[in-house]
Amino acid sequence: MTASFGARLRVAMDELGPLCAGIDPHPALLAHWGLGQTVQGLETFSMTCVEAFAGTVAVVKPQSAFFESFGSAGVAVLERTLAGLRESGTLSLLDVKRGDIGSTMAAYAHAYLSPESPLRADAITVSPFLGFGSLRPALDLARETGRGLFVLALTSNPDGAQVQHATRDGRSVAGSIVDGVTRQNAMHDAAGVNVLGSVGMVVGATVGEAVQKLGLDLAAANAPLLAPGVGAQGATAGDLRRVFGAALNNVVASSSREILGAGPDGASLRAAARHTAQQLNAILST
Numbered sequence: 001m002t003a004s005f006g007a008r009l010r011v012a013m014d015e016l017g018p019l020c021a022g023i024d025p026h027p028a029l030l031a032h033w034g035l036g037q038t039v040q041g042l043e044t045f046s047m048t049c050v051e052a053f054a055g056t057v058a059v060v061k062p063q064s065a066f067f068e069s070f071g072s073a074g075v076a077v078l079e080r081t082l083a084g085l086r087e088s089g090t091l092s093l094l095d096v097k098r099g100d101i102g103s104t105m106a107a108y109a110h111a112y113l114s115p116e117s118p119l120r121a122d123a124i125t126v127s128p129f130l131g132f133g134s135l136r137p138a139l140d141l142a143r144e145t146g147r148g149l150f151v152l153a154l155t156s157n158p159d160g161a162q163v164q165h166a167t168r169d170g171r172s173v174a175g176s177i178v179d180g181v182t183r184q185n186a187m188h189d190a191a192g193v194n195v196l197g198s199v200g201m202v203v204g205a206t207v208g209e210a211v212q213k214l215g216l217d218l219a220a221a222n223a224p225l226l227a228p229g230v231g232a233q234g235a236t237a238g239d240l241r242r243v244f245g246a247a248l249n250n251v252v253a254s255s256s257r258e259i260l261g262a263g264p265d266g267a268s269l270r271a272a273a274r275h276t277a278q279q280l281n282a283i284l285s286t
Contacts, residue, residue, distance in 0.1 A: 005091075005123055005148030006185075006196035009224055012058035012091055013252065017277030018284050020093060020226060022256025023049045023062040023081065029257065033264035039073040042066075046081045049260070052269035054088030057277055059122075061093040061254060079118045092121040093226070097152065099127030099134065106137035113141045123148030125202060125226075129163060129173075132180035139184060139199065148198040150226045153177045154211065156204025165214065172214045177201070182221040196250065197222040203243065205229035205253065211243055218247035228254045230280070237283040253280045 025045045027037055035041035046062070053060045067078035085092040098108040111117055112124045123142075128135055128151050135151065142149050154164055154174045164174040171179075178201065185197030203211070203218065206229040211218065218225060225244060230253040244251050255276055262272035 002146075004146055004198045005142070006198040006200075006224065008122070009059065009091060009148070009252070010196040016056065016058045017281040018252050019057045019273065019277040019280050020059045020061050020252045020254045021049075021053050021057045021259055021273050021276075022095075022254060023053075023060060024256045024260060025063075025066040026257065029260050029263075032261065035264070039070050039077060042070055042074060043077045043080070045263075046077055047084065048264060048266050048269065050081060050084040050088065050090075052263075052266045053273055054085065054090045056270050056273050057090075059091040059093050059252060060085055061095050061256070063256075064094055064096045075119075082119065082121055091123070093123045093125070093148075093150065094119070094121035095125050097125045097127050098138075099130055101130055101134045102137075105134060106141075109138040109141045113138065113145055113147050115145055121147070123150060123198075123200070125150045125152065127152050128177050128180070132177060142198065146198075148200060148224070150200040150202050150224070151177060151181055153181070153201040154203045154207050154214075154216070156206040156229050160204075161210070165210070174210075174214055175216055178216050178218065178221055181223050182217075185222045196224055200224035200226055200252075202226045202228065205239055205243060207243055208239075209242070211245070218244060219250075221247075223247075223250060225251045226254055227251050230255050240283060248284055251284055253284070 023046055025042050030041050035044055062081050067074040082092055111119055112121055126135055126138055126149050138149055166173050181199050181201055184199045200223045203225050205227040259272045259276055262268045
C-alpha cells in the first residue's frame with residue numbers, strides 16, 4: 001500500500017462523508033430481510049451490503065461475531081465479504097476486538113493484518129485492557145502493512161466505566177490509552193507519513209461528560225475516532241459536539257442497524273447509507 005490507513009481514511013471521509021456503515025447479520029435483521037438463519041442467508045445479506053455500501057460510505061465495518069456464529073462456513077463468508085470490499089476499493093474495518101499478549105497477539109495480528117491472510121482488513125478493532133503494550137505486535141504489523149487499528153478507549157456500555165474510569169497514579173485507564181495512541185501517532189507524524197493517524201480509538205458518542213471529567217485530549221491524539229451510538233442509540237448533534245469537541249473533524253460515526261433496516265432492497269440500503277452520511281457530514285463539519 002502506498003498510503004497509510006489514516007491518509008486513505010481522510011480522503012474517503014472528505015469524499016463520502018464521515019460514516020462507518022456496519023454489516024451486522026443479526027438474527028433479527030436476517031428475519032427482517034426475509035432470510036433464514038443459514039449460511040446462504042448470511043451470504044445474501046452480506047453481499048447485498050457490500051454492493052450497496054461500496055463507493056457510498058467511507059468505511060464498512062463487518063461484525064465478526066455474527067459470521068463466526070455459523071462456524072467455518074460463516075468465516076468463509078466473512079472472507080468473501082472482505083474480499084468484495086477490497087475489490088470495490090472500499091475501506092474495511094473488521095470489528096473483532098482482539099486483545100492478548102505475546103505470540104498469541106502476534107497471531108491475531110497476522111490473521112487480520114497480514115497481506116497474505118484471507119481475513120485481512122484495512123483496519124481492526126483491538127482491546128488494550130491487558131495493557132497498551134500488549135498491542136505491540138498489532139501496532140507494528142499495522143504500520144508495516146499500511147493498515148490501521150481502532151483501540152477501545154471510552155465505551156458507552158454501563159459497565160465500561162468500572163475499568164475505563166479507574167485511576168492509577170492519578171491517571172485514568174482511558175487516559176493512559178489516549179496517551180498511548182497519541183504517542184504512536186506522533187511517532188509517525190514526525191516522519192511525515194500520516195495526514196491522520198492510523199491508530200484510532202473507539203469512543204462512544206453517548207459517554208456524556210466523561211471526556212472532560214477524565215481530562216482526555218482527543219484532538220492531540222490526531223486519531224480517527226470511531227463513534228458508536230449514533231442513530232438507534234440516540235446520540236444527538238449536541239452529544240457529538242460535547243464528547244468530541246476540537247476533535248470533531250476526526251470522528252467516523254458508526255451506524256449499523258438503523259441503516260440495515262432499510263434492506264433487503266439494495267437500492268434502498270444505498271440510499272439510507274448516503275442519507276445518513278450526508279446528515280453526519282452536516283453535523284460534523286460545523
